[in-house]
Amino acid sequence: MDDWLPSLVTPTPQAGYDLAVKLSRMAVKFTQPDPAMREALRPGYAGDADALIAASQVVATNFATIAAANRYWRD
Amino acid sequence: MDDWLPSLVTPTPQAGYDLAVKLSRMAVKFTQPDPAMREALRPGYAGDADALIAASQVVATNFATIAAANRYWRD
Amino acid sequence: MDDWLPSLVTPTPQAGYDLAVKLSRMAVKFTQPDPAMREALRPGYAGDADALIAASQVVATNFATIAAANRYWRD
Amino acid sequence: MDDWLPSLVTPTPQAGYDLAVKLSRMAVKFTQPDPAMREALRPGYAGDADALIAASQVVATNFATIAAANRYWRD
Amino acid sequence: MDDWLPSLVTPTPQAGYDLAVKLSRMAVKFTQPDPAMREALRPGYAGDADALIAASQVVATNFATIAAANRYWRD
Amino acid sequence: MDDWLPSLVTPTPQAGYDLAVKLSRMAVKFTQPDPAMREALRPGYAGDADALIAASQVVATNFATIAAANRYWRD
Numbered sequence: 001m002d003d004w005l006p007s008l009v010t011p012t013p014q015a016g017y018d019l020a021v022k023l024s025r026m027a028v029k030f031t032q033p034d035p036a037m038r039e040a041l042r043p044g045y046a047g048d049a050d051a052l053i054a055a056s057q058v059v060a061t062n063f064a065t066i067a068a069a070n071r072y073w074r075d
Numbered sequence: 076m077d078d079w080l081p082s083l084v085t086p087t088p089q090a091g092y093d094l095a096v097k098l099s100r101m102a103v104k105f106t107q108p109d110p111a112m113r114e115a116l117r118p119g120y121a122g123d124a125d126a127l128i129a130a131s132q133v134v135a136t137n138f139a140t141i142a143a144a145n146r147y148w149r150d
Numbered sequence: 151m152d153d154w155l156p157s158l159v160t161p162t163p164q165a166g167y168d169l170a171v172k173l174s175r176m177a178v179k180f181t182q183p184d185p186a187m188r189e190a191l192r193p194g195y196a197g198d199a200d201a202l203i204a205a206s207q208v209v210a211t212n213f214a215t216i217a218a219a220n221r222y223w224r225d
Numbered sequence: 226m227d228d229w230l231p232s233l234v235t236p237t238p239q240a241g242y243d244l245a246v247k248l249s250r251m252a253v254k255f256t257q258p259d260p261a262m263r264e265a266l267r268p269g270y271a272g273d274a275d276a277l278i279a280a281s282q283v284v285a286t287n288f289a290t291i292a293a294a295n296r297y298w299r300d
Numbered sequence: 301m302d303d304w305l306p307s308l309v310t311p312t313p314q315a316g317y318d319l320a321v322k323l324s325r326m327a328v329k330f331t332q333p334d335p336a337m338r339e340a341l342r343p344g345y346a347g348d349a350d351a352l353i354a355a356s357q358v359v360a361t362n363f364a365t366i367a368a369a370n371r372y373w374r375d
Numbered sequence: 376m377d378d379w380l381p382s383l384v385t386p387t388p389q390a391g392y393d394l395a396v397k398l399s400r401m402a403v404k405f406t407q408p409d410p411a412m413r414e415a416l417r418p419g420y421a422g423d424a425d426a427l428i429a430a431s432q433v434v435a436t437n438f439a440t441i442a443a444a445n446r447y448w449r450d
Contacts, residue, residue, distance in 0.1 A: 047107070
């Protein structure tokens with residue numbers, strides 16, 4: 001796999017949030033490497049409130065890490 | 076998408092809590108970008124205790140990040 | 151909404167725990183603003199062990215934030 | 226309610242773990258204050274692996290807080 | 301109960317991971333003290349992917365605490 | 376079991392992420408030590424969105440630990 005995570009440092013909070021979303025999706029790729037399979041699952045969970053909330057939880061956890069890595073963009 | 080997250084710093088704890096709610100909702104938008112679809116899901120989970128608690132968990136996780144970013148509004 | 155969260159600082163750990171419970175309930179209010187609807191859901195989840203444990207998890211997450219904000223009441 | 230949480234500081238890690246279990250149970254009491262109701266639920270979740278694991282997650286979260294409050298008992 | 305948690309400090313990361321697994325299991329013991337009952341539940345959850353992933357989440361949470369207690373074994 | 380976790384320090388964020396995935400899988404091995412049994416479960420959860428998201432949550436939690444251990448690769 002190519003270099004998809006060169007750094008946790010981002011210029012802005014919003015770029016940090018985008019990276020948190022990316023990290024969340026990468027974990028799914030590690031467990032289900034087949035892109036067609038992942039695509040087939042998408043309509044199901046994108047229309048399921050429980051799955052959307054659970055995905056939101058993963059993003060929140062990753063965002064906590066990235067925000068700390070960027071010292072909350074306070075510097 | 077426009078600049079929806081310029082900073083994690085807020086003037087008060089309550090404004091920080093509001094931002095935590097916003098962050099939680101944005102993650103859902105990333106997974107389900109269709110506003111009509113999200114709106115259609117809302118009555119279901121707003122009337123489901125498990126989903127309400129799960130959403131509350133996401134807010135709690137995001138609030139932890141924002142509170143740390145604001146040094147708990149102690150300064 | 152009125153000023154319900156003026157500070158994360160509390161005089162004692164127990165008052166901090168009470169605030170964690172309050173924070174957990176506020177997130178539910180943001181998702182389901184109708185008090186009658188929330189009241190209608192209460193008997194269901196108060197009698198459901200899974201929901202009680204999930205609610206306990208939210209309180210634990212919020213208590214972690216408040217305890218850190220109070221430097222664990224060690225000062 | 227009487228003073229059930231005077232301090233997060235404990236003499237040993239094991240006493241800290243016991244306190245984490247106590248904190249986890251208190252959150253359940255806040256949501257379901259009726260002792261008879263809680264007792265009625267116990268056989269169900271004590272025999273349900275998913276509920277046991279979920280309860281274990283709450284204890285882990287509370288133990289993280291208490292361990293930090295005690296500076297991991299390294300002093 | 302005997303002294304099962306004398307310290308959070310371990311000589312190596314792997315010993316810390318073993319301790320995280322132990323902490324995760326102890327929480328289950330607190331909720332379900334009967335060894336025969338716990339043993340009876342094991343085949344069910346050991347063959348259930350959702351339960352295995354949930355157990356893995358508990359270990360991850362406890363490992364975070366132990367790793368911090370050991371300053372990540374960097375000293 | 377051989378020495379599978381000599382250090383939490385990794386040269387890059389991506390190597391840290393790989394280690395987070397490894398930690399997540401090791402917890403499953405501790406609960407279900409039989410490789411054939413784990414392999415039999417894989418098709419089920421790899422095709423189940425809820426399980427994929429839950430697995431992603433475990434990786435996010437472990438990545439938080441590893442990122443902190445590496446001081447976010449900022450040094």
